[in-house]
Amino acid sequence: MKDQTDTQTAELFPILEPKRRGRIPTGKAKTTAERQAAYRRRKSARGGTDNNGHKHVDWWIDYRRWSELDCLASxxxxxxxxxxxxxxxxxxxxxxxxxxxxxxxxxxxxxxxVTQKEQGA
Known part of the structure; x- marks a missing residue:
């Protein structure tokens, strides 16, 4: 057995930590909110039918109208x-x-x- 104060003698059976799996942690991991915000920024900057980007729309619709829309889509x-x-x-x-x-x-x-167009403005 090695003396606790001995700093020059090497360990006979070194205590090894189990090898870690996965990527090496960098300490720069993003939160879920940061990843989602980055996704929305990228999505709004590109895509669309004419490459003008996308706009996030958050709206409520009457259930009957949603059902009709869903049937039409199907x-x-x-x-x-x-x-x-x-x-x-x-x-x-x-x-x-x-x-x-x-x-x-x-x-x-x-x-x-609408009112201006009907008046011929």
């Missing part, structure tokens, strides 16, 4: 999001087909509203 073999995007695209195309160029520019600048 019938057409699409997701509810694809159905909503399709409805918005169609409504936008139908509206723009009735506008003059000046009205269109006011529309995209959010200066044209």
């Amino acid at each position: 019938y057409h073999g699409k997701t509810p999001l694809q159905i909503v995007e399709q409805l918005i695209d169609q409504a936008n195309r139908d509206l723009m087909a009735t506008m003059t160029q000046a009205q269109y520019f006011d529309y995209v600048d959010k200066k044209l509203h």
Whole structure:
């Protein structure tokens, strides 16, 4: 047995810690909230049908309307999001087909509203 105060003699049977598994810890691990925030930043910066990014939408919908949307999506073999995007695209195309160029520019600048269009402004 080795003397407790002896610092020069090597251990005969060194006590080995079991080998650790996985990645070597760096101390820079992100929290779940940090990872989610980074994901949302990346998602909003790229993607979409014309590579303009995505916008997070959080809204409540009446159960009956959700059920109808879900049935429509299932019938057409699409997701509810694809159905909503399709409805918005169609409504936008139908509206723009009735506008003059000046009205269109006011529309995209959010200066044209329903009452102004009906009055021919």
